[in-house]
Amino acid sequence: xxxxxxxxDLSVKYFTSDGTVEAVNGISLQVDRGETLGLVxxxxxxxxxxxxxxxxxxxxxxxxxxxxxxxxxxxxxLEKTEKEMRAIRGGQxxxxxxxxxxxxxxxxxxxxxxxxxxLLHDKISKAEAExxxxxxxxxxxxxxxxxSEYPHQFSGGMKQRVVIAIALACSPALLLADEPTTALDVxxxxxxxxxxxxxxxxxxxxxxxxxHDLGVVAETCSKVAVMYAGEIMxxxxxxxxxxxxxxxxxxxxxxxxxxxxxxxxLLRPIPGLMPDPTALPQGCKFHPRCPxxxxxxxxxxxxxxxxxxxHLVKCLRFCGGAEQAQEE
Amino acid sequence: MNAILEVRNLKKNxxxxxxxxxxxxxxxxxxxxxxxxxxxxxxGCGKSTLGRILVGLLDATDGQIIFQGxxxxxxxxxxxxxLRRExxxxxxxxxxxxxxxxCTMELIAEPLEIFKVCPTRAELEQRVRELMDMVGISExxxxxYPHELDGGxxxxxxxxxxxxxxxxxxxxxxxxSALDVxxxxxxxxxxxxxQRARGLTYLFITHxxxxxxxxxxxxxVMYMGQMVEEASSKELFRTPMHPYTQGLLSAIxxxxxxxxxxxxxxxxxxxxxxxxxxxxxFAARCPHACNRCRQEQPALLELEPGHFVACxxxxxxxxxxxxxxxxxx
Numbered sequence: 001x002x003x004x005x006x007x008x009d010l011s012v013k014y015f016t017s018d019g020t021v022e023a024v025n026g027i028s029l030q031v032d033r034g035e036t037l038g039l040v041x042x043x044x045x046x047x048x049x050x051x052x053x054x055x056x057x058x059x060x061x062x063x064x065x066x067x068x069x070x071x072x073x074x075x076x077x078l079e080k081t082e083k084e085m086r087a088i089r090g091g092q093x094x095x096x097x098x099x100x101x102x103x104x105x106x107x108x109x110x111x112x113x114x115x116x117x118x119l120l121h122d123k124i125s126k127a128e129a130e131x132x133x134x135x136x137x138x139x140x141x142x143x144x145x146x147x148s149e150y151p152h153q154f155s156g157g158m159k160q161r162v163v164i165a166i167a168l169a170c171s172p173a174l175l176l177a178d179e180p181t182t183a184l185d186v187x188x189x190x191x192x193x194x195x196x197x198x199x200x201x202x203x204x205x206x207x208x209x210x211x212h213d214l215g216v217v218a219e220t221c222s223k224v225a226v227m228y229a230g231e232i233m234x235x236x237x238x239x240x241x242x243x244x245x246x247x248x249x250x251x252x253x254x255x256x257x258x259x260x261x262x263x264x265x266l267l268r269p270i271p272g273l274m275p276d277p278t279a280l281p282q283g284c285k286f287h288p289r290c291p292x293x294x295x296x297x298x299x300x301x302x303x304x305x306x307x308x309x310x311h312l313v314k315c316l317r318f319c320g321g322a323e324q325a326q327e328e
Numbered sequence: 329m330n331a332i333l334e335v336r337n338l339k340k341n342x343x344x345x346x347x348x349x350x351x352x353x354x355x356x357x358x359x360x361x362x363x364x365x366x367x368x369x370x371x372g373c374g375k376s377t378l379g380r381i382l383v384g385l386l387d388a389t390d391g392q393i394i395f396q397g398x399x400x401x402x403x404x405x406x407x408x409x410x411l412r413r414e415x416x417x418x419x420x421x422x423x424x425x426x427x428x429x430x431c432t433m434e435l436i437a438e439p440l441e442i443f444k445v446c447p448t449r450a451e452l453e454q455r456v457r458e459l460m461d462m463v464g465i466s467e468x469x470x471x472x473y474p475h476e477l478d479g480g481x482x483x484x485x486x487x488x489x490x491x492x493x494x495x496x497x498x499x500x501x502x503x504x505s506a507l508d509v510x511x512x513x514x515x516x517x518x519x520x521x522x523q524r525a526r527g528l529t530y531l532f533i534t535h536x537x538x539x540x541x542x543x544x545x546x547x548x549v550m551y552m553g554q555m556v557e558e559a560s561s562k563e564l565f566r567t568p569m570h571p572y573t574q575g576l577l578s579a580i581x582x583x584x585x586x587x588x589x590x591x592x593x594x595x596x597x598x599x600x601x602x603x604x605x606x607x608x609x610f611a612a613r614c615p616h617a618c619n620r621c622r623q624e625q626p627a628l629l630e631l632e633p634g635h636f637v638a639c640x641x642x643x644x645x646x647x648x649x650x651x652x653x654x655x656x657x
Contacts, residue, residue: 042508042509042510043479043508155597156371157597158597185370185371185535185598186370186535186537186576186579186580187370187575187576187579187594188370188597189579189581190578190579190581190591190593190594191593191594193581194593212508212509213581213583214583215580215581215582215583216581217583218581218582218583218584218585218587219581219582238585239585242583242584242585243585252510253509253510254583255513256509256510256512256513257509257513257538257583258513258516258538258539258541258542258543259538259542260537260538260541260565260580260582261582261584261587263562264542265520266517266520266521267513267516267517267542268513269510269511269512269513269514269517270510270513271514273478273480273511274478274508
């Protein structure tokens with residue numbers, strides 16, 4: 001079966017006066033209908049740029065898709081006209097942004113903000129759109145009578161629920177959620193994640209969940225892709241990544257998180273810093289911080305190796321099979 | 329116990345349009361020298377206000393702060409300045425807490441100059457170099473400005489500034505929250521190594537429960553300005569007794585796909601502690617609340633040695649806590 005969304009060797013660059021930022025460098029991934037993919041990485045890894053490219057919302061200039069293709073339901077999104085894209089955005093693909101405070105219009109009642117997106121995509125009367133907007137509010141756990149209130153009358157968690165209602169109002173096939181709970185407190189985060197999980201089951205929406213929190217991934221996703229310096233370093237099923245993490249960066253990420261289950265004296269952080277995206281290192285992008293890096297890593301771009309069906313890793317240690325690496 | 333800091337019934341009220349906000353209400357604890365007390369809670373629970381009162385950035389409405397055996401709740405300006413050599417603060421966001429027009433050298437030298445610690449320019453530079461070396465900033469960044477540095481290095485400058493006068497006590501207000509996880513681990517290790525080498529005492533404020541468990545000896549849980557539970561870090565995570573703590577712990581997403589547990593999803597949200605009604609402040613969100621909880625404020629009681637809980641039902645719920653523990657493992 002054809003995947004719902006397929007990124008093929010996608011590359012995005014920002015051409016700025018300080019140099020060319022290589023934000024996304026040849027990433028390939030697939031999302032099937034109804035599935036949740038976790039896109040994990042630290043600040044500047046290129047996660048948000050990848051998501052904005054899918055919606056063709058990159059700020060241009062300076063951002064440009066310089067290579068590869070984005071295929072959605074079998075068609076290339078890069079060949080769509082702006083008018084066609086407007087029908088797709090919010091209709092078939094929608095996005096939840098990190099900060100609900102800035103995603104809502106402060107001077108429009110929340111009910112109207114939800115009705116707005118419905119009116120834009122469906123040919124129905126205003127009254128009908130408003131009725132559906134209130135249904136959406138109930139669906140995300142907000143009493144319908146609050147539809148006539150303004151965003152400032154809602155708390156952070158409630159605002160994020162409104163944003164989710166807007167994103168799901170037209171039953172999109174794909175939802176891009178960019179750090180949807182990062183700005184929220186942990187008990188509110190638990191409520192919102194639970195809500196996203198429930199709605200997904202109900203509406204069969206496929207989701208790309210962008211996050212830096214591996215805990216959130218463990219609880220909501222079925223597949224994971226780990227990004228570093230604009231590349232997908234490792235991807236696979238939840239079990240592949242959490243039980244059989246292969247790439248030294250993925251392993252380093254796990255070791256950096258203080259554990260709730262065991263006590264350690266000192267953490268084992270990844271040494272060094274993220275590379276400057278205007279001057280990425282030669283060879284493997286991770287080699288300056290990698291404990292296993294050798295001469296080859298400095299010059300050779302590691303190819304993508306399939307360790308087991310669906311478990312892909314981009315590291316020279318695993319070229320020629322995982323067995324060899326484990327023997328070392 | 330060699331107590332460096334003792335806080336008794338500390339209170340801070342803010343007058344706001346519409347009433348009085350009880351930001352910090354009846355907080356008491358004792359902090360031993362060389363130890364770390366973690367303060368956890370969600371936005372608006374009063375944890376940062378508590379930290380700011382301790383270092384004198386805010387005045388307490390009521391209560392007592394005893395630091396190194398001396399009552400410092402209300403001190404004159406000159407004494408407050410002298411106290412700054414002993415207690416310092418590390419702030420959450422190094423970009424907004426560092427002057428953008430000063431370079432690394434000037435930023436770290438600033439406290440040394442204010443207290444005229446180094447008589448000559450050469451000694452000053454020598455001391456700044458030592459501090460930079462201590463927090464792990466390489467020398468070629470001496471003349472870099474904050475915007476030229478990454479978040480981790482900026483926070484290292486914040487730490488160097490706080491340590492410049494060799495204080496005994498540090499309030500760390502969310503020092504790693506703005507950092508990426510790999511950098512966060514570097515800074516947490518640095519804080520622990522410095523504590524060990526210099527016998528520092530920390531009050532560590534954070535909303536991140538895995539960070540607080542890692543760094544703290546004891547943990548104080550705050551809710552709407554009050555302490556709801558205090559225990560050693562191990563004890564609190566093993567047997568949380570207050571329903572709020574239990575809910576908080578079960579809400580943390582754990583990066584382990586085999587970790588199956590009973591999740592308590594807390595209904596509702598935190599409201600502001602303004603014009604309070606009688607009763608337990610958590611009652612509105614508590615899954616166990618009974619009539620007594622809505623009428624009578626629970627006192628903070630020591631239910632196990634060193635384990636304090638403010639809940640009418642804590643003893644009855646202990647069976648539940650044991651069940652929680654079993655599912656968590």
